[in-house]
Amino acid sequence: MEPKARKAPAGRDAGARLSEAVGLSAAIGLDVTETYSVPLARPVPATLIGSGKVDEIAAAARAGEPEVIVVNAQLSPVQQRNLEKAWNSKVLDRTALILEIFGERAQTREGRLQVELAHLTYQRSRLVRSWTHLERQRGGFGFLGGPGETQIETDRRLIGERIAKIKRELEEVKRTRGLHRTARKRVPYPVVALVGYTNAGKSTLFNALTRSDVLARDLLFATLDPTMRGLKLPNGRRIILSDTVGFIADLPHELVAAFRATLEEVLEADVIIHVRDVAHGESQAQKADVETVLAELGIETEGERPFIEVLNKVDLLEPAARAGLLARNRRGNAVAISALTGDGIPDLLARIEQALGQGETIFRLRLDPSDGAGLAWAYKHGRVRTRRDRADALLLEVAVDPQDVDRFLNRYADKISLEHAVRRAS
Numbered sequence: 001m002e003p004k005a006r007k008a009p010a011g012r013d014a015g016a017r018l019s020e021a022v023g024l025s026a027a028i029g030l031d032v033t034e035t036y037s038v039p040l041a042r043p044v045p046a047t048l049i050g051s052g053k054v055d056e057i058a059a060a061a062r063a064g065e066p067e068v069i070v071v072n073a074q075l076s077p078v079q080q081r082n083l084e085k086a087w088n089s090k091v092l093d094r095t096a097l098i099l100e101i102f103g104e105r106a107q108t109r110e111g112r113l114q115v116e117l118a119h120l121t122y123q124r125s126r127l128v129r130s131w132t133h134l135e136r137q138r139g140g141f142g143f144l145g146g147p148g149e150t151q152i153e154t155d156r157r158l159i160g161e162r163i164a165k166i167k168r169e170l171e172e173v174k175r176t177r178g179l180h181r182t183a184r185k186r187v188p189y190p191v192v193a194l195v196g197y198t199n200a201g202k203s204t205l206f207n208a209l210t211r212s213d214v215l216a217r218d219l220l221f222a223t224l225d226p227t228m229r230g231l232k233l234p235n236g237r238r239i240i241l242s243d244t245v246g247f248i249a250d251l252p253h254e255l256v257a258a259f260r261a262t263l264e265e266v267l268e269a270d271v272i273i274h275v276r277d278v279a280h281g282e283s284q285a286q287k288a289d290v291e292t293v294l295a296e297l298g299i300e301t302e303g304e305r306p307f308i309e310v311l312n313k314v315d316l317l318e319p320a321a322r323a324g325l326l327a328r329n330r331r332g333n334a335v336a337i338s339a340l341t342g343d344g345i346p347d348l349l350a351r352i353e354q355a356l357g358q359g360e361t362i363f364r365l366r367l368d369p370s371d372g373a374g375l376a377w378a379y380k381h382g383r384v385r386t387r388r389d390r391a392d393a394l395l396l397e398v399a400v401d402p403q404d405v406d407r408f409l410n411r412y413a414d415k416i417s418l419e420h421a422v423r424r425a426s
Contacts, residue, residue, distance in 0.1 A: 070091075099122060208340075228242045247290045362385070
């Protein structure tokens with residue numbers, strides 16, 4: 001069910017939002033038998049929607065006996081309870097539906113912890129009375145509270161204790177990920193992160209670039225846990241490509257907070273690639289949704305960090321529109337591609353190379369032919385663009401990332417020629 005608010009999110013209509021809700025339901029195996037688009041001039045405090053629609057849906061529920069009724073909006077605990085009573089059926093709001101998907105898909109320990117944290121935070125606001133399973137998770141000591149403690153107080157305390165424990169565990173995960181990032185910086189390989197609306201084709205693009213087999217399906221939230229792979233660019237430079245969880249309109253605030261650790265790879269990335277489904281009717285609105293979430297994470301699309309917009313799924317466009325987008329690749333800021341067919345992928349790789357070259361310093365080195373250690377150091381800590389082997393010297397042109405400039409100056413103080421203080425490498 002999709003309530004139509006008086007002021008819908010910019011660029012979206014009720015039909016598109018209802019279609020997305022059906023897709024979210026299908027993502028956890030629900031078979032949608034009937035849908036409603038409900039006008040909502042003013043939310044009703046007790047039930048969100050008007051009594052007439054409540055009664056109409058109640059009649060349909062008595063006839064169809066659905067397993068669950070999904071309301072594509074955020075419900076207060078009171079609204080959810082009243083609707084369940086009126087419809088005699090389990091009711092999920094948008095937040096609960098997305099949490100169900102995440103709970104089913106998360107595979108890593110970190111992902112499962114994040115999902116549980118978001119779920120507990122959501123449930124705490126509803127003070128659900130069926131949390132006795134938490135006692136077993138705490139070790140089964142049988143302590144349900146002191147004399148006079150009500151069940152709802154017990155629930156609140158158990159949930160609070162579990163949340164505190166999960167946060168401690170996530171801090172440890174965060175610390176471990178930080179150590180991994182520090183180790184990668186010593187390599188150092190730049191990180192390029194893929195972001196985008198759910199089902200925009202990020203995982204398909206990830207597989208196409210890295211020749212991996214990450215789950216890529218026509219399904220909302222097919223990817224939840226971050227995946228990283230090495231990738232060698234055409235110019236020989238090695239990078240780490242990161243695939244991340246997809247964003248969605250009205251992403252529950254509990255999940256934005258809970259998945260911040262997962263999205264730290266985006267926060268730390270050297271280049272961010274925003275993958276858009278250009279064939280989707282709501283592509284522009286989806287772009288706005290992604291940029292809203294990125295802004296909540298402190299990432300500005302117009303900031304100093306390179307940000308590449310990728311228009312994916314051009315193979316689904318009419319031939320004329322597809323040809324026009326591909327022809328504009330070299331003139332516009334966006335890169336039009338099809339991750340499925342490979343169209344435009346070389347242009348994207350070239351754009352990544354260009355983005356990573358911004359701010360590089362170019363050094364010219366003159367080494368003795370016998371200086372094998374010096375040669376190996378240059379290859380390890382820089383990107384050798386050209387090399388000439390002469391009888392009396394090895395002549396190298398090396399592109400160096402900003403964080404390694406001082407190390408290069410110290411290592412090759414008497415063998416280096418600074419061509420430009422800062423130069424964009426091609």
